[in-house]
Amino acid sequence: MKRPRIAILALTLALALAGTAATATATTAATAKTSYTAVIDDLMCVVCHEPLNVAQSPEAFQERQYVRQLIAQGKTKSEIEDDLVQQYGPAVLSRPPANGVNLLVYIIPPVVVILGIVIIAFFIPRWRRRAREADASNPQETHALDAADAKRLNEDLGRFA
Amino acid sequence: MRRFILPGLVAAAAVALLALLTFGVSKQDDTSSIDSQVAHGKFPKAPNAQQALPMLGSNQKASLADFKGKVVVLNVFASWCDPCQAEAPILAKEQPILAKHNATLVGVTYKDLSSASEAFDRKYHLTYPVLRDVTGEFVSSFGTTGVPETFVINRKGQIQALQRFPVTAQWFNETLPRILAEKS
Numbered sequence: 365m366k367r368p369r370i371a372i373l374a375l376t377l378a379l380a381l382a383g384t385a386a387t388a389t390a391t392t393a394a395t396a397k398t399s400y401t402a403v404i405d406d407l408m409c410v411v412c413h414e415p416l417n418v419a420q421s422p423e424a425f426q427e428r429q430y431v432r433q434l435i436a437q438g439k440t441k442s443e444i445e446d447d448l449v450q451q452y453g454p455a456v457l458s459r460p461p462a463n464g465v466n467l468l469v470y471i472i473p474p475v476v477v478i479l480g481i482v483i484i485a486f487f488i489p490r491w492r493r494r495a496r497e498a499d500a501s502n503p504q505e506t507h508a509l510d511a512a513d514a515k516r517l518n519e520d521l522g523r524f525a
Numbered sequence: 526m527r528r529f530i531l532p533g534l535v536a537a538a539a540v541a542l543l544a545l546l547t548f549g550v551s552k553q554d555d556t557s558s559i560d561s562q563v564a565h566g567k568f569p570k571a572p573n574a575q576q577a578l579p580m581l582g583s584n585q586k587a588s589l590a591d592f593k594g595k596v597v598v599l600n601v602f603a604s605w606c607d608p609c610q611a612e613a614p615i616l617a618k619e620q621p622i623l624a625k626h627n628a629t630l631v632g633v634t635y636k637d638l639s640s641a642s643e644a645f646d647r648k649y650h651l652t653y654p655v656l657r658d659v660t661g662e663f664v665s666s667f668g669t670t671g672v673p674e675t676f677v678i679n680r681k682g683q684i685q686a687l688q689r690f691p692v693t694a695q696w697f698n699e700t701l702p703r704i705l706a707e708k709s
Binding site: 410411422423425426430450451452453454455483487 | 531534603604605606607636637638639641659660661
């Protein structure tokens with residue numbers, strides 16, 4: 365009589381443990397939509413204007429704690445960033461949104477690079493052409509050493525030999 | 526014509542840099558002008574008085590203009606700021622006194638979580654309206670770059686006094702009676 369009771373108790377306990385483990389696994393799966401470092405690396409401390417992963421201000425500690433809470437609630441990185449913008453404004457993002465005046469941040473660097481390339485491509489051939497034309501217009505100009513300079517050069521080189 | 530392209534670009538870049546410098550310097554002047562005007566007895570209008578900000582713990586919005594006719598003691602604070610916590614009990618004591626004189630404290634949160642600001646209000650029993658300045662633009666027009674800061678705005682909407690540090694009961698006692706006695 366005792367053995368069946370023990371068996372039922374053991375079975376109940378095993379089922380309960382299995383259920384708890386399954387719930388814990390499900391909860392972890394629900395919350396693991398992003399990692400702390402993946403989120404924190406793209407955020408700023410809005411008070412000290414330093415990257416949030418190195419900032420040491422009291423506000424930065426509050427911000428990091430809030431990020432941990434949002435991750436624990438199972439929010440994605442994008443949802444967390446939206447939430448933080450609602451709380452702190454767009455300055456919380458290390459990469460500003462590409463609209464309004466912020467658009468200049470994305471437009472100016474490539475424009476400057478392209479402008480630089482265009483300037484180089486435009487002016488360098490002109491400078492080289494001018495140099496060639498200058499050489500052509502002075503054919504008598506040679507770079508050969510006269511006898512005295514050649515002798516002096518040979519003497520100087522001889523001292524180093 | 527072509528020979529002017531490069532000097533033209535350099536001149537344009539120099540002008541742009543000068544414009545940026547001028548803009549930066551002029552913004553610096555804005556920051557300190559309220560302090561200097563108040564110190565010289567010229568009382569400037571409270572900036573952005575029409576700007577509606579969300580109210581803490583509510584879906585409503587409010588602006589300084591909504592308090593027209595009242596003396597407004599505008600306190601900029603954050604829950605993470607230790608000096609703000611130190612002055613909060615003084616503000617809590619001051620609010621009922623102000624209410625008797627057709628005046629009110631108005632809090633403005635500075636770069637703070639709404640939930641943390643609400644917890645701060647509950648902890649220190651702050652019953653006055655609190656506005657949320659999410660982007661910080663509203664308080665920056667007052668020259669605010671840190672917290673706590675307090676501005677006393679008279680019934681005509683002019684800034685009569687300000688404190689860039691934590692307030693004390695003595696500061697309120699010395700500052701408020703004259704302003705509260707003024708008629709609108």
